[in-house]
Structure formats: structure tokens, C-alpha cells
Amino acid sequence: MTIAIVGAGPGGLALARVLHVNGIETVVYEREPSRGARDQGSMLDIHSGQRALREAGLIDEFFAIARGEGQDMRLLEPDGTLLLQQDTPDDAPLDRPEVDRADLRALLLDSLPEGTVRWGHAFESAENGVVRFADGKSARYDLLVGADGANSRVRPMLTDARPEHLGQNIVELCISDVDHTYPDLAAMVGRGNYWVLGDGKSLAAQRNGDGRVRIGLCFQNTGADWFATTAIPFDDPAAARARLIELFDGWDPRFTALIAAADDRIVPRQLSTLPIGLTWPSQPDVTLVGDAAHLMPPVGEGANMALLDGAGLALALAAHPDDFPCAIKEYEREMFERTSAAARMSARIQELLMAPDAGRRMLEFFQPG
Known part of the structure; x- marks a missing residue:
């Protein structure tokens, strides 16, 4: 068979x-x-x-x-307010690694x-x-x-x-070898997950085992045509980063610094369920x-x-x-x-x-x- x-x-x-x-x-x-x-x-x-x-x-x-250590979590608001920080003890069980x-x-x-x-x-x-x-x-x-x-x-x-569009669109970025290229940002993100939520948007940064930080910029309550109407020039990484920073206007500069530091690979994704x-x-x-x-x-x-x-x-x-x-x-x-x-x-x-x-x-x- x-x-x-x-x-x-x-x-x-x-x-x-x-x-x-x-x-x-x-x-x-x-x-x-x-x-x-x-x-x-x-x-x-x-x-x-x-x-x-x-x-x-x-x-x-x-x-x-x-x-x-990937179970660590930091939760913040766009103005920089730290809402929650959870650091995983070294001897903690691997319940959700x-x-x-x-x-x-x-x-x-x-x-x-x-x-x-x-x-x-x-x-x-x-x-x-x-x-x-x-x-x-x-x-x-x-x-x-x-x-x-x-x-x-x-x-x-x-x-x-x-699948139907979820009403969310995401832009994925990453910072390679973050401990050496941007040690201050590496320390800010920490060892695990770093979430900033509010204002109809979110920024999620996550430390990976290969030394990079992956970043997801999520735009809530947006339609399937959002990328076509938002004028993010994905074929020009520098201009795309600048446009994304504009979209996060008013957020704490530490968060937009993650966008500015990102590599040239910038990937748009639509979410469906x-x-x-x-x-x-x-x-x-x-x-x-x-x-x-x-x-x-x-x-x-x-x-x-x-x-x-x-x-x-x-x-x-x-x-x-x-x-x-x-x-x-x-x-x-x-x-x-x-x-x-x-x-x-x-x-x-x-x-x-x-x-x-x-x-x-x-x-x-x-x-x-």
C-alpha cells in the first residue's frame, strides 16, 4: 500500500x-x-x-x-511603556521552548x-x-x-x-548577527519575544538561534488590497524602510530603530484563515x-x-x-x-x-x- x-x-x-x-x-x-x-x-x-x-x-x-530562553517575553506599548517582562530561569522546564x-x-x-x-x-x-x-x-x-x-x-x-483574508497584513524584516551589528538593539529585544502592541499596529521582534532578530510589522484591520494602496516600495529597501518608519510615526524611537537597522530583505505577507x-x-x-x-x-x-x-x-x-x-x-x-x-x-x-x-x-x- x-x-x-x-x-x-x-x-x-x-x-x-x-x-x-x-x-x-x-x-x-x-x-x-x-x-x-x-x-x-x-x-x-x-x-x-x-x-x-x-x-x-x-x-x-x-x-x-x-x-x-526563547520563552522570555517583553510586552510594551507604542509610547515605550513596559507592561510585562518575563525572564525564564535557566532551570525552568521546557514547557513552551x-x-x-x-x-x-x-x-x-x-x-x-x-x-x-x-x-x-x-x-x-x-x-x-x-x-x-x-x-x-x-x-x-x-x-x-x-x-x-x-x-x-x-x-x-x-x-x-x-482561506479568507484575516484583515491583517504583515511586513517581515530581520537584523543579521544582531549582537555584533547592533548590540544595543540586541539587549533591548532580549533572548526571546518582544511585542509592542497598540494604535492599530504591532511590532514583534524575536531572537533566533542563528544570531538574528526577526521582526514582524503587523497592520490591523487592513484589507487584501492594502499593500497596493500603501505605497511601500519593496523593490527599494532603503525607501521601504523609510516608508515603514513613517507608518509608525509617533512610536518610541527605539522601536523604529529596529526598522532602520533591518537588512535589505523585506517581505510583505497577507494573513488568511x-x-x-x-x-x-x-x-x-x-x-x-x-x-x-x-x-x-x-x-x-x-x-x-x-x-x-x-x-x-x-x-x-x-x-x-x-x-x-x-x-x-x-x-x-x-x-x-x-x-x-x-x-x-x-x-x-x-x-x-x-x-x-x-x-x-x-x-x-x-x-x-
């Missing part, structure tokens, strides 16, 4: 690894040409997803690359037999047990798993649901994991749900190796319930972040009563 996984993200790789641990081999098809073809992004807060890594037999290796996306992906990739991941295979279509790729190649499958993210091309085989509680009639030979199944606001649950999806589906398949339809139904029943709860919680946090007094609202969230 051939299991074909489309997408080498956390969900797809966790699925392949837990299947391998249970003596079931699979193939992962990834559109990227190689494992190092693109930047994998910022840090991940891995908490509930640790259960999946235990099933994968990788929890010790995960703790070796996890950053406990941060890990570089690239490091987690490398851990999962290295745990798989050579040749499991087929690079440069962009999914085009699937029908009658045959998956076809953009380069004209094809492969047979008995079970097809879409682990291909927010813009999944496997999802339409199960549902007509499409799938409907909360999305389900579909179970099919005997296709299912979804991760963002392909339940894209939700990026507030710390997505990667954890993807890891749990991959492990959960793998364990269901291992329990019913000769009955894929039964395994799929068992997996989807648990996944729908679990991820709906996570999506509702994520939406609640997202509402707090979009409030005019977001800083104070988040302070109440972290310190209720």
Missing part, C-alpha cells in the same frame, strides 16, 4: 517519521528543489506538539536544539531514510490513484495526504473551502494535515497542531494497516475536534491583538485577575 504525502512541512514530516517508527514506509513529495532552497522562517513555540515528537522518538533530540523552524525541519528530515523526500515535485493533480506533478511525472498512491500548507492544492479534493470548525465527508484515499486542513491565525498553535496531525494519522494507520478508510475516519474525528478548539482559542487571541488597546488586553490575558 503506497502512502504519498504532499508537502515536507512539520505535519508531513511528522507523519512520515511516525509511520517509519511503526514500520510503514512512505514517500514525501516536496515542490522545493532542495532542503536548503529557501529560508524556513522564524521560531516556533512547541508545546502540545511535543507529544508528537515523543511518538516520533525524537524528544531528546528536540530538547537539544530547543531554546528555553522556541525552536528555529529550520532546525526542527532538519531534525525531522534527518530522521527519515534516505530518499523518503522527493524534492522538486510540485503537485499538479490526483485522480484514480495517480498523482501528477508539474514536470509531467506521475506516481501511484493508495492514500494521498495533503500536507501542502495554506494554499493546498490537495484540499479541493475534499472541500470547496478557501480557514473557517473555524471546517470538516468534510471522509474519503477512503485522501486526507489533510496541518494548515491544509485548518489554517488558523499565527498565534502559536499551527505548528503544534500540524505535528499532532501527522503523529495522529500515522498512529491510526499503524493501528489499521489494512483498512485505510477506517484509519482516516478515526484520525479525522479526533483532528476535527482538537483543531476546532485550537482555532477558537487562536481567534480569541487574534481579537485581542486587533483591539485598539491591544497591549492592555494582552496583559490581562497573560495576567488574569
